[in-house]
Amino acid sequence: MFVDRLQLLNFRNYEELLIDFSPGKILIYGANGQGKTNLIEAIYYLVIGKSFRGKDNSLIRFGAESFQIGAKISKNDQKTTLGVEYSVKGKFFLKNGQKQKSFSSILGNLKGVLFTPDEPVIFFGFPANRRKALDLFLAQTSKTYLLNLIYYQKVLTNKNALLKQVWNVDNLIEAWNYKLAEFGAEIIKEREKCLKILNDIINELNAQLRFLPGKIEASYKTSGADDKEKIFELLKQKYTEEKDKKQALFGPHRDDLNFYVNGRDLKIFGSQGQKKGALLLFKLSQAVYMAKVSGEKPVVLLDDLYSEFDKEKREALEGFFLKYSDQVFITATEPIDLKNYHQVVFIENGKVS
């Protein structure tokens, strides 16, 4: 799939933009602070239903009251339009001109993989960031996963509210625990299954790209249990602890994902370069997974990749991304290697040419 056309209204420093894109490799270049990342942000907004770096109200162009993003997506000659409109009154999504109840009904219509220079620090920071990265990927590829996640979150919110009550809620908690164990086990099963596949892809890619010397392992770490009965039992045992802390402490919302190179945890022992390399391999493996397992090649968005890697690694990476993606956006401050691109877009102060 690829983004055929993008339309912006009062989004960040874009007052009005209408641009057609070709499939293939697209260079977005311009000086610092001109709106390159803003463009990537707008496209990825339609992938995950929100910005990857800011709150909705900060995306409205200074002085305006709302923003709109619209895109035409091409998939096997089939065209779909997606859109979002936001103002302080609220936001709504559109698919083919029809208002949607929520973003989840259109999630997956535009599949995407994003890499930004800040990401390694965020990803190797708090466990919540790693869970979010995995969830955002899995939710794009599996509707069942998305639904289990939505149900789990709803039940979790109810349980957390109950844990704050002063009166006796033991029976009610047990009913919510049962539901948490049911949805939670499904979530864990999918995460583990997908990580197994990603692991193989990561190592295959690493053998070819030679990013990190050694065997890489992305491993899933549960906060205590991984099947329905065991989770339910664990929640029963830990009830007093949860009641004391007034919050749900066990389950997939507390699980983690760690990257090991030759058995050593990258988060603890990895250099900045190794972390970047591992995360890129993880992203690349997601594109491969989408292309091979779910049968749909995603759009790949690489922000500022040029400042991250030398020419040889860059070219190898771009080549791989292009193999498993129908469209790769790359931002840079300099117009280098122009002949390698299917389209080149110059950005200056929120205007493109």
Ligand SMILES: Nc1ncnc2c1ncn2[C@@H]1O[C@H](COP(=O)(O)OP(=O)(O)OP(=O)(O)O)[C@@H](O)[C@H]1O
């Ligand atoms: N809500 C907003 N309204 C208007 N302009 C905004 C808004 N938010 C950010 N900007 C402007 O967008 C510009 C930054 O754009 P962006 O982050 O896309 O830069 P960039 O081209 O990727 O630069 P760099 O190469 O430095 O990363 C800044 O000039 C900033 O003032």
